[in-house]
Amino acid sequence: MENNKTVKSITSQSDDFASWYTDVVREAKLCEYSSVKGCLNYLPNGYAIWENIKNSLDKKFKETGVENVYLPVLIPESLLQKEKDHIEGFAPEVATVTHGGGAELEEKLCIRPTSETLFCDIWQHMVKSYRDLPLIWNQWNSVLRWEKTTRPFLRSREFLWQEGHTLHATPEEAEERTKLMLDIYYDFVTNDLAIPLIKGQKTESEKFAGAEATYTIESMMKDGKALQSGTSHFFGSGFPDSFDIKYLDKENKLHSAYETSWGLSTRIIGALIMVHGDDNGLVLPPKIAPTQIMIIPIAQHKDGVLDKANSILKELKDNNFRVKIDDSDKTPGFKFAQQEVLGIPLRLEIGPRDIENNQVVITRRDNGEKITISIDNLTESINEILEKMQSEMFEKAKNLLDNNIRPATTIEEMIDIDKNHKGFIKAMWCGDEKCEEEIKNRTNGYGSRCIPFNQEHISDKCVCCGKDAKDMVIWAISY
Amino acid sequence: MENNKTVKSITSQSDDFASWYTDVVREAKLCEYSSVKGCLNYLPNGYAIWENIKNSLDKKFKETGVENVYLPVLIPESLLQKEKDHIEGFAPEVATVTHGGGAELEEKLCIRPTSETLFCDIWQHMVKSYRDLPLIWNQWNSVLRWEKTTRPFLRSREFLWQEGHTLHATPEEAEERTKLMLDIYYDFVTNDLAIPLIKGQKTESEKFAGAEATYTIESMMKDGKALQSGTSHFFGSGFPDSFDIKYLDKENKLHSAYETSWGLSTRIIGALIMVHGDDNGLVLPPKIAPTQIMIIPIAQHKDGVLDKANSILKELKDNNFRVKIDDSDKTPGFKFAQQEVLGIPLRLEIGPRDIENNQVVITRRDNGEKITISIDNLTESINEILEKMQSEMFEKAKNLLDNNIRPATTIEEMIDIDKNHKGFIKAMWCGDEKCEEEIKNRTNGYGSRCIPFNQEHISDKCVCCGKDAKDMVIWAISY
Numbered sequence: 001m002e003n004n005k006t007v008k009s010i011t012s013q014s015d016d017f018a019s020w021y022t023d024v025v026r027e028a029k030l031c032e033y034s035s036v037k038g039c040l041n042y043l044p045n046g047y048a049i050w051e052n053i054k055n056s057l058d059k060k061f062k063e064t065g066v067e068n069v070y071l072p073v074l075i076p077e078s079l080l081q082k083e084k085d086h087i088e089g090f091a092p093e094v095a096t097v098t099h100g101g102g103a104e105l106e107e108k109l110c111i112r113p114t115s116e117t118l119f120c121d122i123w124q125h126m127v128k129s130y131r132d133l134p135l136i137w138n139q140w141n142s143v144l145r146w147e148k149t150t151r152p153f154l155r156s157r158e159f160l161w162q163e164g165h166t167l168h169a170t171p172e173e174a175e176e177r178t179k180l181m182l183d184i185y186y187d188f189v190t191n192d193l194a195i196p197l198i199k200g201q202k203t204e205s206e207k208f209a210g211a212e213a214t215y216t217i218e219s220m221m222k223d224g225k226a227l228q229s230g231t232s233h234f235f236g237s238g239f240p241d242s243f244d245i246k247y248l249d250k251e252n253k254l255h256s257a258y259e260t261s262w263g264l265s266t267r268i269i270g271a272l273i274m275v276h277g278d279d280n281g282l283v284l285p286p287k288i289a290p291t292q293i294m295i296i297p298i299a300q301h302k303d304g305v306l307d308k309a310n311s312i313l314k315e316l317k318d319n320n321f322r323v324k325i326d327d328s329d330k331t332p333g334f335k336f337a338q339q340e341v342l343g344i345p346l347r348l349e350i351g352p353r354d355i356e357n358n359q360v361v362i363t364r365r366d367n368g369e370k371i372t373i374s375i376d377n378l379t380e381s382i383n384e385i386l387e388k389m390q391s392e393m394f395e396k397a398k399n400l401l402d403n404n405i406r407p408a409t410t411i412e413e414m415i416d417i418d419k420n421h422k423g424f425i426k427a428m429w430c431g432d433e434k435c436e437e438e439i440k441n442r443t444n445g446y447g448s449r450c451i452p453f454n455q456e457h458i459s460d461k462c463v464c465c466g467k468d469a470k471d472m473v474i475w476a477i478s479y
Numbered sequence: 480m481e482n483n484k485t486v487k488s489i490t491s492q493s494d495d496f497a498s499w500y501t502d503v504v505r506e507a508k509l510c511e512y513s514s515v516k517g518c519l520n521y522l523p524n525g526y527a528i529w530e531n532i533k534n535s536l537d538k539k540f541k542e543t544g545v546e547n548v549y550l551p552v553l554i555p556e557s558l559l560q561k562e563k564d565h566i567e568g569f570a571p572e573v574a575t576v577t578h579g580g581g582a583e584l585e586e587k588l589c590i591r592p593t594s595e596t597l598f599c600d601i602w603q604h605m606v607k608s609y610r611d612l613p614l615i616w617n618q619w620n621s622v623l624r625w626e627k628t629t630r631p632f633l634r635s636r637e638f639l640w641q642e643g644h645t646l647h648a649t650p651e652e653a654e655e656r657t658k659l660m661l662d663i664y665y666d667f668v669t670n671d672l673a674i675p676l677i678k679g680q681k682t683e684s685e686k687f688a689g690a691e692a693t694y695t696i697e698s699m700m701k702d703g704k705a706l707q708s709g710t711s712h713f714f715g716s717g718f719p720d721s722f723d724i725k726y727l728d729k730e731n732k733l734h735s736a737y738e739t740s741w742g743l744s745t746r747i748i749g750a751l752i753m754v755h756g757d758d759n760g761l762v763l764p765p766k767i768a769p770t771q772i773m774i775i776p777i778a779q780h781k782d783g784v785l786d787k788a789n790s791i792l793k794e795l796k797d798n799n800f801r802v803k804i805d806d807s808d809k810t811p812g813f814k815f816a817q818q819e820v821l822g823i824p825l826r827l828e829i830g831p832r833d834i835e836n837n838q839v840v841i842t843r844r845d846n847g848e849k850i851t852i853s854i855d856n857l858t859e860s861i862n863e864i865l866e867k868m869q870s871e872m873f874e875k876a877k878n879l880l881d882n883n884i885r886p887a888t889t890i891e892e893m894i895d896i897d898k899n900h901k902g903f904i905k906a907m908w909c910g911d912e913k914c915e916e917e918i919k920n921r922t923n924g925y926g927s928r929c930i931p932f933n934q935e936h937i938s939d940k941c942v943c944c945g946k947d948a949k950d951m952v953i954w955a956i957s958y
Contacts, residue, residue: 035600036553036588044546044616051547067523068530072637073552073590073621074515074574095553096578097590100636101571101625109515111552111576111590121514137523142552146580157579158551 010341012279017223024273025152027341028282038150038157042266045342046153048290049269050160054140056192056288057162057264060184066138066164071118073141074109079117083242086116089209093145095157111144116210116235116261119165120243127257129248130169136177138164153270154227154479161265167257169247171236174258178234181262182215185230193268194285194394195219195275196401197229198424198474200450205433208261212236218449218474220401221274224422226449226476229271232262270479275397276366282343283366285393286386293382294339295325298332298351309350312360312378319379340365345389346382366393405474409459411442414475418443424476428469430462438464439475446475489820491758496702503752504631506820507761517629517636521745524821525632527769528748529639533619535671535767536641536743539663545617545643550597552620553588558596562721565595568688572624574636590623595689595714595740598644599722606736608727609648615656617643632749633706633958640744646736648726650715653737657713660741661694664709672747673764673873674698674754675880676708677903677953679929684912687740691715697928697953699880700753703901705928705955708750711741749958754876755845761822762845764872765865772861773818774804777811777830788829791839791857798858819844824868825861845872884953888938890921893954897922903955905931907948909941917943918954925954 010027011019025031030046033039042050058068074097081087090113097109112118123135140162150156164181168174182199189195197217207214211233219229237256240246246254276283286292293316297309309325316323326335332349339347347363354360362371362382366389373381404423408414417425425446429435436448451471462469489506490498504510509525512518521529537547553576560566569592576588591597602614619641629635643660647653661678668674676696686693690712698708716735719725725733755762765771772795776788788804795802805814811828818826826842833839841850841861845868852860883902887893893904904925908914915927930950941948 032601034551034597035555035558036551039551039553041551041597041601042549044548047548048546050549067527069523069526070521070529070621070639072513072515072518072520073623074518074637076514079514091581093580095576095580095588097574098577099575101573101627109574118513118520122511122520142549144552148580158553160549 010279010281013222013277020277020279021274022152024277024281024341028343030269030273030282031152033152036157038147040152040156040158042160045290046269049272049284049288050266052288052290053192053268054162057184057188058140060188061138061164064180064184065136067136068139069137070139070141071115071122073112075112075115075117077108077110079121080110082117082120083210083239086210086239090114090145093147095144095146112141113143113145114261114263115139115141115143115163116165116239116259120239120245120259123167123240123245123257124243127167127245127247130250133167133169133247133257134173134177135167136164137166138162151270153266153273155267159266161263164260164262166260167240167245168260169249169255169257171258174236174260175234178213178215178232178260178262181260182217182230182232185217185232185262185264189217189219189229189268190394192285192287193272194287194390194397195229195271196394196398198401198450198452199454200452200474202231202450203429203433203436203448203473205436206448208233210235210239212238216450218476219271219275220404220424220476221271221479222277222400223274224404224424224477226424226474226478227267227271227274228449228478229268230262230264233260235259235261267479276393277343280337281341283393284343284345286345286390289322289343289345291322291324291342291344292386293321293323293346293348294335294344295323295348295350296332296335296339297325297327298349298354300327302352304355305350305352308355312348312350312375315378316382321382345386364389366396407458408463409461411439411464414439414443414446414463418446424449424474426456426458426472426474427463428459428461429471429473430465430467431470432462432465432467435462435464445477447478449474449476449478489758489760492701492756499756499758500753501631503756503760503820507822509748509752509761510631512631515636517626519631519635519637521639524769525748528751528763528767529745531767531769532671532747533641536663536667537619539667540617540643543615543659543663545615547618548616549618549620550594550601552591554591554594554596556587556589558600559589561596561599562689562718565689565718569593569624572626574623574625591620592622592624593742594618594620594622594642595644595718595738599718599724599738602646602719602724602736603722606646606724606726609729612646612648612726612736613652613656614646615643616645617641630749632745632752634746638745640742643739643741645739646719646724647739648728648734648736650737653715653739654713657692657694657711657739657741660739661696661709661711664696664711664741664743668696668698668708668747669873671764671766672751673766673869673876674708674750675873675877677880677929677931678933679931679953681710681929682908682912682915682927682952684915685927687712689714689718691717695929697955698750698754699883699903699955700750700958701756701879702753703883703903703956705903705953705957706746706750706753707928707957708747709741709743712739714738714740746958755872756822759816760820762872763822763824765824765869768801768822768824770801770803770821770823771865772800772802772825772827773814773823774802774827774829775811775814775818776804776806777828777833779806781831783834784829784831787834791827791829791854794857795861800861824865843868845875886937887942888940890918890943893918893922893925893942897925903928903953905935905937905951905953906942907938907940908950908952909944909946910949911941911944911946914941914943924956926957928953928955928957
């Protein structure tokens, strides 16, 4: 079969990956552009994925002592300007409120592009003694950055995320929290989203505005490009010092405090689409899918079919599966295509002959495999299938990642890989920003994604300038 | 004992109810003003209450088919102006973005004061046929209204809420949804928050800008004032018609669509404080309390006390209670006061003598009752105590409400009640807005809160003008 596509309005990945992506977002009704340029409407199908991400992550956060808060959508201009590097990083992207209630404001207000300054502003008057520390706060909110070019989920002016902000008595404790949160992201994205990752540290030029160190998890899309999937920042005491946040220790001595922040956004839905999706649409890992099983009755007008289908629906619901039934008057073929576009992990067919044989037919969304199972141990069988599907989806993505990271020892090799392959390059680097720039310019835009924690020794020399190498860096074209 | 107060920094309710309120909000660390005038920082203790409200309501919504979405924080000025009554209602309260990314915008953007126009803007291109209906959408977000005077939770420029928006093929179906959502609010607020309510319809002058009918739930605070606790609006086809939203029925005929919207906000936390709170601080109903039980070990340095306290903590956690332990080096008296300020329903004391007797001592926050229970059936006993507390808190509040609604047949009687009592007045009304105005002016600001669904016949004549009465109205001073 040359063309596996059941939905004709989706471009093939091999024809045009970018068009494929926007087609899937549209056909699965995940989100759409609103009438405000660059801002999205998150529609029910897309928002339900975000809700599952949020619920799962929030639970993991709280197990480590995170408390949720909500701070204002507006930041006074003077407050945003308090930390020098920070405002330099964000000033060009800020939207400004100049009028409120019909009158011009005395001071302009910015719509938050991120909330470090607001957190510090609270802590300034709240933190006095070592007893007030640590503060381990997080908020689920939206932020606004005036981007010039936008793409659904990947880059939009307003996007949804969580931003965690913590304050500690010692740099060691803050560093530990920074890494703990990166580990939580890593576990969540690999286990729940079945997306394999590279964990590492950003180079100086790629780190967050105002941070001392930025840690990241990087994933590979099916087109070989990288997507930064979550970041965790160690601020040292720079930010708190700018806000004059100091605490008294047990001996009544005054000390600086140490800050972290960490965030994961709706971009991750873009990764979910581009790591697992295929020419028929979305493919969602069972653990995160809003609907895990779609029951489709066959010959549903025949005696007993709908009754049986509904009793299966009830049984599966009672056993905590996220399950729906499509008993509309559309044809089974149309329903199959719909379930595929939406990426629902399992299709469950039940018709008169199945009832006779006391069975149902399950079809896996990820590989099309058909499995006939007995009605007598539905829960157990489906649990097994879902678990197997989850781990096989991860393995498949892991193979893609592993098979598409290629070593290079010279810039010519990099240019060659760039021409002939998709994927990442691993190569040594001297630590000089100029080499990062040169590599970007001489290739088709390969940037440093991270200095991975798992280092390999590829050569002694920087891939670009030939001087002594410091670290192995992962290079890639990125979203 | 003349003064029951254990926390000296809280003003007595009887001395000054307004100061008591702000003291409780501050001492329980629920929220505080931010550096943006009129905008709040929702701190962990306050936000945790909102999270519980959100989780409980969201579950109830979804059981009736509600789907969550997220629409932009910004609305183009021209879009907000599309429905005439609506913009007249909101124009004076809007904050406006004029600059983005350093450049002046071609069209001003408003920070959403509410999102009816955004929903209609999507539906305009989405709804074509009867098959596309109904749409039952909701979002949990923040909105901004440029209020002149603000009070924590009760009135702030930015506040958190949910706004549900639905679109239907017939007015009957839309009316049914409007009332269904009011019923969900009613059940949630009475059952989970233990706040008794009056359910009814707003008069013409009090209804939502652009709505055909507004339904409301009204509660009574301990100072006798009313607080609008949730509203549900029927828009008819006015709003959809302004946006040219039409659908084709089965016979291919074009029809208007019918809209509803409904919202409940962080104001309800203000009600929670003012309905149940006392001179020692917050009193939270068990069903909504972020922490239900605070374990306080007595003589915790003695052998075995902390071990036993921690094993009780584990047992209660395993049985799904929301429970914490305070094993800090503060004195028990200080811990007791803290638990009281925070409104934690139960205090559980365990000391050496309790261990000897295989018992713990429970103290109810709402009435101070001390109950000694055996360690052997902790879960069962505590469940019983929490359930009893929940229903008794409701009864207590219900008595306050029932005992403070007084009938009046003349405006002189109303003025007299206003002078000598706190609470609501029930009186007949002719339906004329002028009478509403006059009553407000001649009393200390008694406005029409609602035309309750449960009507009583108090007299034949309007309490104000003496003309034939149409409905019994609940009148009150309101927050």
